[in-house]
Amino acid sequence: xxxxxxxxxxxxxxxxxxxxxxxxxxxxxxxxxxxxxxxxxxxxxxxxxxxxxxxxxxxxxxxxxxxxxxxxxxxxxxxxxxxxxxxxxxxxxxxxxxxxxxxxxxxxxxxxxxxxxxxxxxxxxxxxxxxxxxxxxxxxxxxxxxxxxxxxxxxxxxxxx
Numbered sequence: 001x002x003x004x005x006x007x008x009x010x011x012x013x014x015x016x017x018x019x020x021x022x023x024x025x026x027x028x029x030x031x032x033x034x035x036x037x038x039x040x041x042x043x044x045x046x047x048x049x050x051x052x053x054x055x056x057x058x059x060x061x062x063x064x065x066x067x068x069x070x071x072x073x074x075x076x077x078x079x080x081x082x083x084x085x086x087x088x089x090x091x092x093x094x095x096x097x098x099x100x101x102x103x104x105x106x107x108x109x110x111x112x113x114x115x116x117x118x119x120x121x122x123x124x125x126x127x128x129x130x131x132x133x134x135x136x137x138x139x140x141x142x143x144x145x146x147x148x149x150x151x152x153x154x155x156x157x158x159x160x161x
Contacts, residue, residue: 001050004029054104062118069145070089071097095119096123112127112128
C-alpha cells in the first residue's frame with residue numbers, strides 16, 4: 001500500500017486531526033497530526049486489518065528550533081510489508097504528546113529517551129523517567145536541544161570539550 005493510500009484511510013476517519021500530508025517529502029512521505037490525537041490514530045493504524053501496523057521501528061525526538069519540538073514515528077506492517085511516517089509538533093513551552101506505549105510496547109524506551117534528551121513529556125507513559133542522563137542531571141537541561149549549553153562543571157569536575 002502506498003503512502004497516499006494510507007493517508008486517505010486516515011483522512012476518512014481523522015480528518016480533523018490532520019495538520020499536513022507531505023507526499024513529496026525529500027526522504028519519505030509523512031503525515032503530521034495533532035499531538036492530542038496521536039494515540040487514537042496509532043491504535044487505528046495497528047488495528048485496521050488492511051493496514052496492520054504492528055511494528056514501531058523508531059520514535060525520535062526533534063528540535064525544529066524557533067520554540068518547536070516534535071516526535072517522528074516510523075511504523076511498519078510485518079503482514080503487508082508497508083511503512084509509514086507520522087509526525088507531531090509541540091511548543092517548547094508545553095511539550096506534551098500522548099504516549100503510544102500502550103499501542104507498541106517498544107515505544108517505552110524510545111519515549112523515555114525523547115523525554116530525557118529533549119524534555120518531551122509523554123502523557124500516559126507508565127514510567128517516564130531518565131534513561132540516558134545521570135539521575136542528578138539538572139532539570140530543564142536537555143542535551144539534544146539546539147539551545148543546550150554544555151556546562152563547564154558537573155558535580156565539581158571540569159568537563160573536557
